[in-house]
Amino acid sequence: MTSEVYTLTVNGNDYQVVDGHSSESLLWVLRERLELSGSKNACEEGECGSCTVLLDGEIVCSCLVLAASAVGREITTIEGLGSEDEISDVQKAFVDAGAVQCGFCTPGLLVAIDQLLNSNPDPDDLTVREAISGNLCRCTGYGRILEAVRIASNNRTAQNEEEKSK
Amino acid sequence: MGVIIAKSVNEACAVLAENPATTVLAGGTDLMVQANRGTQSLESVLDLSRIPELKKWALEGSEIVFGAGISYTDLADPQIAALVPALTQAARTVGSPQIRNAGTLGGNLATASPAGDTIPVLVAMDAVLQLKSSTENREVAIADFITGVKTNALQAGEIIQSITMPVFQGPQEFLKVGTRNAMVISVVSLALVTDYSGRKLRVGVGSVSPVPFRATEAEEFISKEFDWETNSSLSEKVINKFSELVADATKPIDDHRGTAEYRKHAVGVLAKRALERVCAGERL
Ligand SMILES: Cc1cc2nc3c(=O)[nH]c(=O)nc-3n(C[C@H](O)[C@H](O)[C@H](O)COP(=O)(O)OP(=O)(O)OC[C@H]3O[C@@H](n4cnc5c(N)ncnc54)[C@H](O)[C@@H]3O)c2cc1C
Ligand code: FES
Ligand code: FES
Numbered sequence: 384m385t386s387e388v389y390t391l392t393v394n395g396n397d398y399q400v401v402d403g404h405s406s407e408s409l410l411w412v413l414r415e416r417l418e419l420s421g422s423k424n425a426c427e428e429g430e431c432g433s434c435t436v437l438l439d440g441e442i443v444c445s446c447l448v449l450a451a452s453a454v455g456r457e458i459t460t461i462e463g464l465g466s467e468d469e470i471s472d473v474q475k476a477f478v479d480a481g482a483v484q485c486g487f488c489t490p491g492l493l494v495a496i497d498q499l500l501n502s503n504p505d506p507d508d509l510t511v512r513e514a515i516s517g518n519l520c521r522c523t524g525y526g527r528i529l530e531a532v533r534i535a536s537n538n539r540t541a542q543n544e545e546e547k548s549k
Numbered sequence: 550m551g552v553i554i555a556k557s558v559n560e561a562c563a564v565l566a567e568n569p570a571t572t573v574l575a576g577g578t579d580l581m582v583q584a585n586r587g588t589q590s591l592e593s594v595l596d597l598s599r600i601p602e603l604k605k606w607a608l609e610g611s612e613i614v615f616g617a618g619i620s621y622t623d624l625a626d627p628q629i630a631a632l633v634p635a636l637t638q639a640a641r642t643v644g645s646p647q648i649r650n651a652g653t654l655g656g657n658l659a660t661a662s663p664a665g666d667t668i669p670v671l672v673a674m675d676a677v678l679q680l681k682s683s684t685e686n687r688e689v690a691i692a693d694f695i696t697g698v699k700t701n702a703l704q705a706g707e708i709i710q711s712i713t714m715p716v717f718q719g720p721q722e723f724l725k726v727g728t729r730n731a732m733v734i735s736v737v738s739l740a741l742v743t744d745y746s747g748r749k750l751r752v753g754v755g756s757v758s759p760v761p762f763r764a765t766e767a768e769e770f771i772s773k774e775f776d777w778e779t780n781s782s783l784s785e786k787v788i789n790k791f792s793e794l795v796a797d798a799t800k801p802i803d804d805h806r807g808t809a810e811y812r813k814h815a816v817g818v819l820a821k822r823a824l825e826r827v828c829a830g831e832r833l
Contacts, residue, residue, distance in 0.1 A: 405551050405552060405591050405592055405593075405594065406584045406589075406590060406591035406592075408581060408584070408585060427582075427585040427586075428582045428585065428586075429578055429581075429582060429644065429645075429647065429648055430732060432645065432647060435647060438650075438651075441622075441650040442646055442647050442650060443647050443650050443651045444578075444647045444648070444651070446581065446585060447576075447577045447578050447581040447582065447648075447651060448577060448581070448651070449552065449574060449577055449580075449581060449584070449591065449594060449596070451551060451552040451594075452552050452554060452574060452577075452594065452596040452598070454552075454554065455554075495646070495647075513646070513731075514646060516645050516646065516730075516731035516732065517644065517645020517646050517647040517648065517731070517732060518645075
């Protein structure tokens with residue numbers, strides 16, 4: 384047992400992790416030590432994607448990140464999407480499309496889809512399917528999730544056009 | 550001692566020399582699964598994931614060199630795909646975007662699973678690994694590096710620094726069979742690499758024996774039959790014979806992913822399909 388004190392940067396804020404055990408995953412630390420329980424734990428083996436976060440801008444499974452090795456990296460979780468008073472465009476699209484049933488897969492999907500649309504605002508269907516192939520949903524059958532991506536993508540594209548024409 | 554985040558290969562080797570029992574961590578996609586299950590203790594960890602030199606790749610003459618820390622996502626680079634297409638194809642089939650962002654080539658080799666997807670490709674190409682410790686640099690051929698099911702030739706204090714393979718002229722294919730398209734461990738995998746100048750077809754197979762290997766008898770047969778001027782289609786008889794020779798060379802087992810009989814059948818199908826695609830491939 385090694386007890387450690389280290390600092391993680393999550394959604395732009397620094398958090399001290401005190402008394403952590405050295406084998407703890409980032410997912411565990413986020414949920415159990417930092418009270419950021421938006422990222423979900425279903426498999427702890429990289430299969431389901433419900434724990435998806437951004438590590439320096441790339442999606443990864445936080446259950447497979449050794450927490451103490453993420454010192455100095457920029458971690459973005461579902462709590463970093465949108466703001467206190469307003470949900471993000473992708474979150475809103477999920478609501479509008481009815482893409483949430485039990486909701487367990489939703490945080491991971493939102494992080495993955497937000498990242499996709501940031502890098503490619505108008506992805507084709509195959510690109511979307513590929514981008515969310517690491518996120519399992521046992522409720523929706525994915526139809527409404529794909530619909531939500533389309534809504535968010537159309538809104539972002541329309542917004543970009545509008546800004547260009549200004 | 551907790552987690553040490555190394556900034557250079559030399560620093561990493563020095564840390565390992567001092568404490569050889571330290572666990573080396575790259576993308577964590579194999580190691581953390583074990584840690585979460587409680588089967589791997591991570592008391593003392595050396596993280597290689599922030600060493601810039603391990604993430605680079607370069608073309609050196611007629612060879613391509615990859616830092617061991619290159620991720621699957623980075624292996625999908627179109628420039629790499631043009632030089633070693635089978636490796637990019639294999640990288641693209643790994644796990645999911647999340648796994649491909651984190652998982653590395655070096656981690657796949659060190660894990661040395663019979664189902665490691667890059668291994669049949671590297672075996673087909675006779676890749677060489679550059680291993681480094683604080684006192685020694687040595688080279689080991691991929692066929693000698695993987696010594697059994699999940700065992701490798703790394704000695705205490707050593708890391709994989711880079712992996713080198715020839716750039717062959719000619720089409721390449723990597724194919725794998727699994728239960729679905731995403732996030733799937735290979736039940737059978739196969740790499741077919743054409744070498745126009747050596748007039749040789751190279752075949753690596755995975756998940757059909759304890760260690761991925763080259764099907765040399767099948768290679769010799771097909772290299773003689775192949776039309777090296779035009780790549781034109783081969784007769785059905787030749788294709789079937791090739792497929793049989795590949796299947797006969799394998800020693801698959803029954804497990805929860807498939808039976809030995811199924812694996813033998815499937816590897817033959819992959820051999821046939823890869824050969825047909827290579828024949829249909831454009832001459833450069
Ligand atoms: C959901 C999921 C899906 C997967 N799908 C596939 C798949 O489709 N195909 C496939 O082949 N694999 C797959 N894997 C396995 C895994 O992603 C790969 O084997 C990956 O390449 C491991 O690399 P890593 O960097 O994550 O290794 P780590 O987990 O960091 O390390 C693995 C081992 O390698 C050692 N190691 C790592 N780098 C070095 C180095 N430079 N020198 C010495 N030792 C080193 C470590 O000490 C450890 O023993 C999957 C894993 C998961 C969780
Ligand atoms: S909990 Fe991390 S992928 Fe399932
Ligand atoms: S909504 Fe229940 S798992 Fe996706």
